[in-house]
Amino acid sequence: MPTSLPNFTKLPVYLSRIDGGLQRRIETLKRGLGAKACILVLLSDGEARIEGRGGETVLSGPSIAWRKTAGDFRLVIEAGTSGYVAEIAEETLARAIGDFFESAAIQLLFDRDWFRHFDENRDAHADVQRHLESIRRELAQPQPASGMMVVAHLRIVLVTILRASGAEEVARVTHGNSAHFLQRFRQLLEAGFRAHHPVGHYAHELGITHDRLHAICMRELDKTPKSLIAERLAREAALGLERSTLSIKQLSYSLGFRDPAHFSNFFRRMTGMTPGRFRKLMATASPDSDGFSPPSFADWP
Structure with a gap:
């Protein structure tokens, strides 16, 4: 031990x-x-x-x-x-x-x-x-x-x-029917983004159609549900690369990826750089640098 x-x-x-x-x-x-x-x-x-x-x-x-x-x-x-x-x-x-x-x-x-x-x-x-x-x-x-x-x-x-x-x-800080569904979608996504659920899973849990969830996200946020799911996963990956001591392979498994190569391809597609390069960049970046900042939920109602 x-x-x-x-x-x-x-x-x-x-x-x-x-x-x-x-x-x-x-x-x-x-x-x-x-x-x-x-x-x-x-x-x-x-x-x-x-x-x-x-x-x-x-x-x-x-x-x-x-x-x-x-x-x-x-x-x-x-x-x-x-x-x-x-x-x-x-x-x-x-x-x-x-x-x-x-x-x-x-x-x-x-x-x-x-x-x-x-x-x-x-x-x-x-x-x-x-x-x-x-x-x-x-x-x-x-x-x-x-x-x-x-x-x-x-x-x-x-x-x-x-x-x-x-x-x-x-x-009090939420209002309207669309805001209600976005809030619920966000809660479900927070609880399950590591499971890599498709958009249809969240629509089913919300009790609405895939098309309606897509329309709400586009109207309120100008983003598709699929892109929001990917951004949430990319943000967690970026935080893990920057702040944890897990290897890239260990981090990929912790985020629900079965293959580290799939994780690397996903992260490169989302950020334009490999996980290894991102980790090195963040290790030398200052808090006020203008480097890549992964998407957040700051704009969600």
Whole structure:
């Protein structure tokens, strides 16, 4: 039996604790994880405000604020305030969201800016705070498989916030019959993209025809269901090549490909480069580089 765990590539995330100081201080909410990084601010008590983009958001504990892009924000922290500030890279967030049935609802909730008080749900706020502290300790003293541990705690944070928000909050950001079918299609795809189901399978699960699903996707997104399925698989493949230590052969099997050669052909068709070349490119690319960025669900309603 192995005597130690294999190392796991450290995922890009910054997290710091706000300790109640005696004076007001200002922190920049952008620490080099790229333009698509997200910001989470949790206040246990005290007051602070997020300034930037011509406006400000006033925070008072217990509360949580989310910014879907880091941008040029700054956090003004009043004396005596405590809490946490996290900057989370896009790929780290994608890992935490995962590909479960509920992942689409989490993606919808965290694909926009929001702020909410937790006066009436202090237990959920305390749970989020506890897991943020676990992430902070993991980052401060990395161990084998630290990346997996960070993602696990971050996933619990996201789900806890989703539960505290309530189902009506997720429903509020969707509207119309087409949006309903797209949301359901996305949930089914998140849960089953590794199975390589054909479009007809998803149409059957939705209770609509193949042609209607095709028409909805084209009308709302200007993309076919087949291309959306392929893009989701390509995105997961790209994240695996960039962030995991799996060999290309192992990754191909984990993504449901029976033949690594088939995986290589698929990835080359989707990105214009082989998996090996993509991995080398990402190993040397900076967070703000203009290199290939795999498709995401950001434009889905």
